[in-house]
Amino acid sequence: MADDNSTLVITNIYEALKATDKEASARPACLLVVGGELNGTLFDLIPGKMSVGRSPSNTVSLEFQGISRHHFEIDTTPHGEETRSKIIDLGSSNGTFVNNARIAESMVLKKNDIIKIGTIAFKYLPKGDPERLTYDKLHEDANTDGLTKCFNKTFFNNALDLEVKKSKVTGDPLSLIIFDLDYFKKLNDKYGHDAGDFVLKEMANIIRAHGIREGDIFARYGGEEFVVLLPRTNLKHSFEIAERLRRMIEGHSFIYETQKLPVTASIGVADYRQGIHCGTDLFKRADQAVYASKEGGRNQVNFYKG
Numbered sequence: 001m002a003d004d005n006s007t008l009v010i011t012n013i014y015e016a017l018k019a020t021d022k023e024a025s026a027r028p029a030c031l032l033v034v035g036g037e038l039n040g041t042l043f044d045l046i047p048g049k050m051s052v053g054r055s056p057s058n059t060v061s062l063e064f065q066g067i068s069r070h071h072f073e074i075d076t077t078p079h080g081e082e083t084r085s086k087i088i089d090l091g092s093s094n095g096t097f098v099n100n101a102r103i104a105e106s107m108v109l110k111k112n113d114i115i116k117i118g119t120i121a122f123k124y125l126p127k128g129d130p131e132r133l134t135y136d137k138l139h140e141d142a143n144t145d146g147l148t149k150c151f152n153k154t155f156f157n158n159a160l161d162l163e164v165k166k167s168k169v170t171g172d173p174l175s176l177i178i179f180d181l182d183y184f185k186k187l188n189d190k191y192g193h194d195a196g197d198f199v200l201k202e203m204a205n206i207i208r209a210h211g212i213r214e215g216d217i218f219a220r221y222g223g224e225e226f227v228v229l230l231p232r233t234n235l236k237h238s239f240e241i242a243e244r245l246r247r248m249i250e251g252h253s254f255i256y257e258t259q260k261l262p263v264t265a266s267i268g269v270a271d272y273r274q275g276i277h278c279g280t281d282l283f284k285r286a287d288q289a290v291y292a293s294k295e296g297g298r299n300q301v302n303f304y305k306g
Contacts, residue, residue: 027136028045028046029044029124029129030124030125032132038062041139050073052074053067053072056169057170058070066118072087072089074086087115092117096115097117098113110124143155148204151220152220155217156217159229161278163231164276164278166231172231174229174233175269177229177267177269178225178226180265194256199263200220202254203263206252210248211228211241211245242267245265264299266300269289269302271304290302
């Protein structure tokens with residue numbers, strides 16, 4: 001007969017498995033890249049149509065050998081409690097292959113189907129598949145800052161380049177906000193690095209919860225420097241968002257060990273327009289606007305005026 005401790009362990013395992021199944025059930029179907037430099041990358045398949053190809057106008061843009069500008073499309077629709085994903089070749093030059101067989105037009109995907117286009121291979125995982133939880137964790141570890149849980153610099157730089165390419169093709173507006181916390185070194189020196197870490201985490205939490213919209217990309221670029229990439233957002237609107245962020249940071253009570261810490265931010269804003277050829281160009285313009293905010297007395301927002 002098992003003793004009480006054994007019973008407790010078994011019960012805990014069952015509870016953990018139930019919790020895992022519940023967590024997995026909320027995850028949508030996805031494509032998992034297998035192999036190559038994008039190995040482990042996940043692309044969620046939300047209801048509707050998602051296009052894949054080299055053109056930045058696709059939902060997923062992949063500039064790799066053997067991929068057509070518009071290569072294939074996946075149409076995901078509700079199917080009872082599950083979803084059904086149908087893959088459709090868009091007349092690609094080199095074909096779309098599922099399990100090593102070239103598809104003529106379209107087919108419904110099944111769990112673990114392997115899709116190959118050019119040098120890229122994807123594995124299809126249906127909605128609720130617990131396998132994706134492992135890859136979600138790996139993806140999170142690779143793309144987020146450990147302290148603040150924002151995206152990290154590498155993820156942001158890739159996203160910035162992609163969004164600039166998209167704006168070139170579509171003409172959609174694109175804006176970038178960069179901000180530095182004012183006199184952060186002095187805060188660290190006076191109150192200690194634990195206090196500085198507290199400020200960074202607290203600030204990131206309030207902005208993530210109340211300062212950005214779905215689809216915005218919020219990242220820690222380094223030290224006390226943060227960025228917010230705003231797709232489909234013009235300069236006027238992004239300036240208003242930046243000013244809201246500034247007031248939010250200034251107005252929040254950062255209390256560390258009973259002491260209220262002084263926290264403000266100098267913010268710069270720039271948008272995609274003539275003269276911008278890559279993500280670095282947009283970043284430099286927003287960074288110049290940050291410098292103007294610092295020169296102007298800090299705790300303010302400026303936009304690029306070049």
